[in-house]
Amino acid sequence: MAELTYRDAVAAAIAQEMERDENVVFLGEDIGGAGGVFKATVGLLERFGPTRVRDTPISEMAILGAAMGAAMTGLRPIAEIMFSDFLAVCWDMPANQMAKTRYMSGGQITLPLVVRTANGGGLRFGAQHSQAVENWAMAVPGLKVVAPSSAADVKGLLAAAIRDPDPVIFFEAKELYPLKGEVPDGEHVDRLGTAKVLRAGKDCTILALAAMVSRALEAAERLAREGIDATVVDIRSLVPLDTQTILRETIATGRLYTVEENPRLCGWGAEIASIVAEEAFWDLDAPIVRITTPHAPLPAADVLEDGARPSVERIVNTVRTTLG
Amino acid sequence: MNVALYELMYRLRVFEKRAYDLFLQNLVKGTSHLALGQEAVAAGFASAMRHDDWTFCTYRGHDHTLARGASMTGCMAELLGRANGVLTGKGGSMHLGAADKHAMGSYAIVGAHMCIALGAGWTAQYKATQQVAVCFFGDGTTNIGAFHEALNMAAVWKLPVVFVCENNMYMEYTPIGSVTAVKRPAADRAAAYGLEAIVIDGNDADACYSTALTAYERARRGEGPSLIEALTYRQGGHSRADPAKYRPDAEVEAWMKRDPVPAYRARLLAGGVEDSALAAIEAAAQAEIDAATEAAKNGPLPSLDEIEKDTWADGTSTWRN
Secondary structure, eight states: OEEEEHHHHHHHHHHHHHHHOTTEEEEETTSSTTOOTTSOSTTHHHHHOTTTEEEOOSOHHHHHHHHHHHHHTTOEEEEEEEEGGGGGGSTIIIIIIIHHHHHHTTTOOOOOOEEEEEESOSSOOOTTSOOOOHHHHHTSTTOEEEOOOSHHHHHHHHHHHHHSSSOEEEEEEGGGTTOEEEEOSSOOOOOTTOOEEEEOOSSEEEEEOTHHHHHHHHHHHHHHHTTOOEEEEEOOEEETBOHHHHHHHHHHHSOEEEEEEEESTTOHHHHHHHHHHHHSGGGOSSOOEEEEEOSSOOOSSHHHHHHHSOOHHHHHHHHHHHHO | OOHHHHHHHHHHHHHHHHHHHHHHTTOSOSOOOOOTTOHHHHHHHHHTSOTTOEEEEESSOHHHHHHTTOOHHHHHHHHTTOTTSTTTTSSOGGGOOBGGGTEEEEEOSTTHHHHHHHHHHHHHHHHTOOOOEEEEEEGGGGGSHHHHHHHHHHHHTTOOEEEEEEEOSEETTEEGGGGOSSSSTTGGGGGGGTOOOEEEETTOHHHHHHHHHHHHHHHHTTOOOEEEEEEOOOSSOSSTTOOOTTSOHHHHHHHHHTOHHHHHHHHHHHTTOOHHHHHHHHHHHHHHHHHHHHHHHTSOOOOGGGGGSSSSTTSOOOOBO
């Protein structure tokens, strides 16, 4: 096992897949010469050359369009949208084009492509560079949605996304880029659509995603010291969604919490709450509780941003007061 | 000058006329955007393609799809929402395509496919296949941001993409000149991308053919994209719902005199082609569209199972386990 940062795992996954399959190509703003604004793609241009690793103008429609056209004609492109907020300037591509073309063509056209993007808050960038927008993509039929919480998952799930035959939006938590973690040696490929139980408890079940996972785990450790034993599940993939694991772990404790960085309305936890309410209502011992960012834009000042996003303290307090 | 070009134009003409008739009978639901009057562009540019070049077109895409060899039956059945439609009934008029003929689809959000065509050009360039991506769009598309993004990136990357603006003078219901800062919506912008300003008579099939060949050859030589503005005229309204009353009578009359299909017929006759040979082509096209109409009308309705098929490559729409 090697120790890699979350950002190094991005480059490691792309390099692994480019080495394996010459159809894998990569494009985006500042991804090549600059190695990415988050330094997540350092070394790829030097290693694979400028026809496979291509710097683009600030042209998000062209970036995603080129990725889509390349995928339709035999390549397996990876496109970077520097900040997930920028998906809004080219949303036509994922929402209208990539997601629907296979369906509308009666299955004639296949779109094996990945859109990587830096998502979420934590860097005090303000409301246009900090949103957690994974729920936008989750709402579009035809897009797979992945959001890893660790370096190992970045490598394994990004590799799986690249090999997947459908469009995958891959949300990297920008707060986690410096995070270090053990990554399996050699080829590492995970499976989309699988949640992971990271901590087994008996009193309640906390579901979390991406940057919220480590907070949920820390909260669980603090709660344990108070005698509350929580299960923590890393959702990892919103589409496909591992409802079997979610339902099983919810039924086991009878109490469900979600920890979501997305704003309150229509967050991923709302869909899961609905599924659990429909399919496991009689196994619940208490109402489902969602811990989210409020339904407001994300503020820039550190104290405000920290107050808005679900914190370890908020998770601990919420669980403690509702479980009592 | 060649008879095959006339044959193709004539087939496109009978298809669009029949599609219009079937609207009037309420057999074609929804909307549809006909290209009556624009056949020379579709026929000229498609005839100059290699079989493996890619076509990307807009929701006014029946002609461009048929011109690559998609079957009349498959296209008409698609318009009628039948299971034997070329897209199994799930795309409809605005998304017509035939990937096996390298007709990569009709795109109904203005401008998007100009960016998508870049990617096909990238594939050809990366794999050194000398294929060309040909992207057709209307004059209205020149005012959306994707036009600029696509042309700039195509030029910077020297991609083998040929952009063909079918300037039919109207952006939906609005004269293009009244919403555009320059006189020639595509050509006057070419300089911004280091490209030559090319304007051709889009009602002259021979001019379309020869311009296409030149642009495709340039692309195959690795010299990058071209932007061509083909002047033509939409003989009908924007879509099914539009009687196009906003157009001056004299303008319509003048352009009807320049109808590309009879014009090309006259050119062939003047060049010594026998009238009987052309009459035979016309009769065959009529027979083909009649048969296609019958096959489409008699086609089975799509099974309701289709609703949740083919969202994903595994054939399903499954989003959970």
